[in-house]
Amino acid sequence: MPTYTLTAFERDGEKLLDETFEAANDEEAKKIGEQKLRERGCWDKTHRCVNAGGKLILFHR
Numbered sequence: 870m871p872t873y874t875l876t877a878f879e880r881d882g883e884k885l886l887d888e889t890f891e892a893a894n895d896e897e898a899k900k901i902g903e904q905k906l907r908e909r910g911c912w913d914k915t916h917r918c919v920n921a922g923g924k925l926i927l928f929h930r
Contacts, residue, residue: 870891870892870893871891871892871893871894871898871920871921872889872890872891872920872921873889873890873891873892873898873901873902873918873919873920873921873926874887874888874889874918874919875887875888875889875890875902875905875906875916875917875918875927876888876916876917876918877906877909877911877915877916878914878915878916879914879915880915885909885911885914886905886906886909886911886916888905890902890905895920895924895926898918898920898926898927899918899926899927902916902918902926902927903927912929913929914929915929915930916928916929917929
């Protein structure tokens with residue numbers, strides 16, 4: 870299964886979340902990433918999710 874990395878940051882650059890997870894495809898990874906961000910209270914923070922090749926799957930600034 871492909872690996873994805875999810876990160877979230879405060880405006881000052883402090884890293885709030887840095888997690889790697891597996892998903893069957895990019896669409897599933899986007900859903901998992903959104904769920905993890907909401908659970909950890911980071912949905913409204915700057916965040917991104919990328920696949921192992923560096924493709925941006927999810928982004929918010």
